[in-house]
Amino acid sequence: MVRYQALKGLYEVERTIGCGGFAKVNHWRKVAIKIMDKISLGDDLPRVKLELKALQTLSHEHICKLFQVIETDGHFFIVMEYCSGGELFDHIVEKNRLSESESRMFFRQIVSAVAYLHSLGYAHRDLKPENVLLDRYQNLKLIDFGLCARPLDGMDSPLYTSCGSPTYAAPELVLGNQYLGPEVDVWAMGVLLYALLAGSLPFDDVSIDSLYKKDSAKFKAGKYEEPSFMSKESLRLINSMLQVDPKKRITVNKLLSHPWLTLGILDPVEVKMENSKCYDADCVNTMAKHHQVVADTMWDHLKKWKYDYHTATYFLLMGKKRRGSTLKMNSTAVRLPLSDKNM
Numbered sequence: 262m263v264r265y266q267a268l269k270g271l272y273e274v275e276r277t278i279g280c281g282g283f284a285k286v287n288h289w290r291k292v293a294i295k296i297m298d299k300i301s302l303g304d305d306l307p308r309v310k311l312e313l314k315a316l317q318t319l320s321h322e323h324i325c326k327l328f329q330v331i332e333t334d335g336h337f338f339i340v341m342e343y344c345s346g347g348e349l350f351d352h353i354v355e356k357n358r359l360s361e362s363e364s365r366m367f368f369r370q371i372v373s374a375v376a377y378l379h380s381l382g383y384a385h386r387d388l389k390p391e392n393v394l395l396d397r398y399q400n401l402k403l404i405d406f407g408l409c410a411r412p413l414d415g416m417d418s419p420l421y422t423s424c425g426s427p428t429y430a431a432p433e434l435v436l437g438n439q440y441l442g443p444e445v446d447v448w449a450m451g452v453l454l455y456a457l458l459a460g461s462l463p464f465d466d467v468s469i470d471s472l473y474k475k476d477s478a479k480f481k482a483g484k485y486e487e488p489s490f491m492s493k494e495s496l497r498l499i500n501s502m503l504q505v506d507p508k509k510r511i512t513v514n515k516l517l518s519h520p521w522l523t524l525g526i527l528d529p530v531e532v533k534m535e536n537s538k539c540y541d542a543d544c545v546n547t548m549a550k551h552h553q554v555v556a557d558t559m560w561d562h563l564k565k566w567k568y569d570y571h572t573a574t575y576f577l578l579m580g581k582k583r584r585g586s587t588l589k590m591n592s593t594a595v596r597l598p599l600s601d602k603n604m
């Protein structure tokens with residue numbers, strides 16, 4: 262059932278989850294399509310532009326990849342990497358809580374992604390288990406960069422005004438003080454690590470209006486339960502992240518080689534970017550052959566990084582090659598002309 266003309270012939274929508282759609286790309290891979298209705302976005306429209314700008318810059322194995330953007334009068338269709346493992350949140354709920362080693366494996370991936378973000382001057386500013394998805398290989402992928410900002414650009418924070426429950430939000434943010442994105446991310450990562458290990462939240466249902474009740478005193482003092490089953494080392498790490506004073510909070514760079522994260526044989530967390538915008542002869546040649554053009558013509562189109570269908574195909578082929586599968590575009594694959602007008 263193709264409900265949208267803009268997707269006709271490119272993607273067929275297989276089923277929808279939440280307000281997004283999931284589709285199967287014609288030639289072989291499943292993608293996720295965020296379908297955003299411009300009318301209902303209202304004044305949140307700038308967030309979409311912000312997210313698209315950020316996603317086109319970011320390239321990391323634990324950040325959900327942008328493949329294609331289709332904009333029509335009424336909608337944005339944002340074609341992204343499909344994570345078939347669902348939300349980390351559901352994974353924790355299902356297992357009640359995770360072991361130290363499983364938590365460590367996941368948390369190292371989050372630290373790697375956030376350290377990469379911060380190294381580019383970005384901050385996510387809405388880190389929570391719902392925004393961390395699992396792919397089919399149990400790798401984590403960060404999503405929802407609609408609130409991320411480059412504090413260096415002097416972006417003020419839409420987070421405090423437009424976000425949902427600030428359960429993961431740092432005190433300086435909830436109290437409306439001056440704040441820096443990276444420090445807010447570290448606090449949220451502390452809440453995330455606590456959720457992984459404890460299976461519960463350190464500060465439950467902190468909401469702006471409940472701020473003046475007794476339990477909020479605990480939040481303002483950064484006081485939370487320390488379950489007996491949690492190791493001293495993990496509690497020390499969480500404590501260094503849930504520091505009320507942002508100046509006293511550990512930085513992501515310190516986290517990379519923190520003893521709890523490198524416990525046992527593990528090396529410090531790697532922050533390497535994944536350079537998907539590089540020239541890959543195998544992928545270019547596969548596409549050139551399919552479109553019956555010479556490789557140079559194919560690459561001339563691709564290197565404009567228009568985030569059109571050809572960009573999506575290239576990134577999907579790069580992913581396929583990275584996983585060691587053979588590159589082929591079967592005959593049913595769409596033969597879109599290379600002219601500039603197509604998406």
Ligand SMILES: Cn1cc(Br)cc1C(=O)Nc1[nH]nc2c1CN(C(=O)N[C@H](CN1CCCC1)c1ccccc1)C21CC1
Nearest residue numbers: 280281293295296325341342343344345347348391392404
């Ligand atoms: C929950 N789930 C279960 C399975 Br199986 C797959 C999924 C799933 O969501 N997979 C998935 N892969 N890639 C994506 C998704 C969801 N997803 C999303 O971006 N999902 C968010 C909604 N999430 C709900 C809680 C926080 C954000 C979204 C935001 C606006 C419009 C549509 C969707 C992307 C595109 C990046």
